[in-house]
Amino acid sequence: MGLILLATDLDDTLVGDDNSTQVFNGLVSRMRDQQKIKLVYITGRSPESYDQLKNERSLLEPDALVTAVGTEIFLDGKTKYDNWPMVAEWNSELIRHSLLNVPSLEEQPKTEQRQFKISYYLRNNQSSYELVKKILRHHPVDVVYSMGLYLDIVPRGVNKGSALRLLADRWHIEAEDIIACGDSANDISMLKRNKAIIVGNAKEELLRWALQAGNENIFLAKGFYAQGIIEGLAYYGV
Numbered sequence: 187m188g189l190i191l192l193a194t195d196l197d198d199t200l201v202g203d204d205n206s207t208q209v210f211n212g213l214v215s216r217m218r219d220q221q222k223i224k225l226v227y228i229t230g231r232s233p234e235s236y237d238q239l240k241n242e243r244s245l246l247e248p249d250a251l252v253t254a255v256g257t258e259i260f261l262d263g264k265t266k267y268d269n270w271p272m273v274a275e276w277n278s279e280l281i282r283h284s285l286l287n288v289p290s291l292e293e294q295p296k297t298e299q300r301q302f303k304i305s306y307y308l309r310n311n312q313s314s315y316e317l318v319k320k321i322l323r324h325h326p327v328d329v330v331y332s333m334g335l336y337l338d339i340v341p342r343g344v345n346k347g348s349a350l351r352l353l354a355d356r357w358h359i360e361a362e363d364i365i366a367c368g369d370s371a372n373d374i375s376m377l378k379r380n381k382a383i384i385v386g387n388a389k390e391e392l393l394r395w396a397l398q399a400g401n402e403n404i405f406l407a408k409g410f411y412a413q414g415i416i417e418g419l420a421y422y423g424v
C-alpha cells in the first residue's frame with residue numbers, strides 16, 4: 187500500500203464516543219508522523235459548525251476539510267479552494283421558490299444554507315421527498331435525504347465522493363489507497379468507489395445500500411463510531 191488517504195465523516199462516525207476518538211487520534215498521529223496517511227474530514231456541517239465540533243471533541247487538524255456535504259473544500263483545513271465546485275447552472279432562489287408548497291419541509295438555520303447547498307429538515311416523510319425530486323427533476327441538482335431528517339439539495343454530481351476524488355487527484359492517490367468511513371446516506375457517494383468502512387452504529391438506510399451494493403470493498407464494522415473505524419483500518423491492513 188502506498189500513501190493512504192483516510193476520509194471520514196464526523197457526526198456519528200469519527201465523533202460519538204470521545205474515548206474512541208482519542209484512540210483514533212493517537213493512531214493516526216503516529217501514522218502521519220511516518221507520512222503514511224493523509225486525513226480528511228468530510229462533513230455535512232458548515233465550516234462554523236465544524237469549528238465548534240472540532241474544539242468540543244478535540245479533533246486532530248486534518249490535511250484537508252470538506253464541508254457542506256462536499257460543496258466546499260479547504261485544502262489545509264483553512265484555505266478555501268475556489269475552483270470548486272465548477273457549476274454552470276445553480277439558482278438557489280429558483281430552487282427554494284419551487285419548493286415553497288411541499289408539505290412539512292422546514293428550512294434549516296441560515297448558517298447551514300451555503301452557496302451550493304440548500305438544506306431543510308423533513309421528518310420521516312417519504313412522500314414529500316418524492317415530491318421534491320419530482321419538482322426538481324428538470325433542474326441539474328441532486329437531492330440527498332439522510333437519517334429521515336436532513337434533506338440537502340446540491341448541484342448535480344457535487345457530493346462527498348466527488349470532493350474526495352478531487353483531493354485524491356491532487357495528491358496522486360489511487361482509489362485502492364482511499365479508505366472512506368461513514369454512517370448515513372449522505373456518505374454513500376464517498377463509500378462507493380473506494381474502500382469503505384461502515385461503522386457499527388450506521389443507519390438502516392446505509393446498511394440497506396451496503397447489502398445491495400454487496401461488494402468486498404465494504405467493511406461492516408461491529409464497533410461503534412471511531413472504534414468501528416479503527417477496526418476497519420485493521421481489516422484493510424493499515
Ligand code: GLC
Binds near residue numbers: 229231235305
Ligand atoms: C449536517 C448539516 C446539515 C445537513 C446534514 C446532512 O448536519 O449541518 O445542514 O443537512 O449534515 O447532510
Ligand code: MG
Binds near residue numbers: 195196197199368369
Ligand atoms: Mg454522519
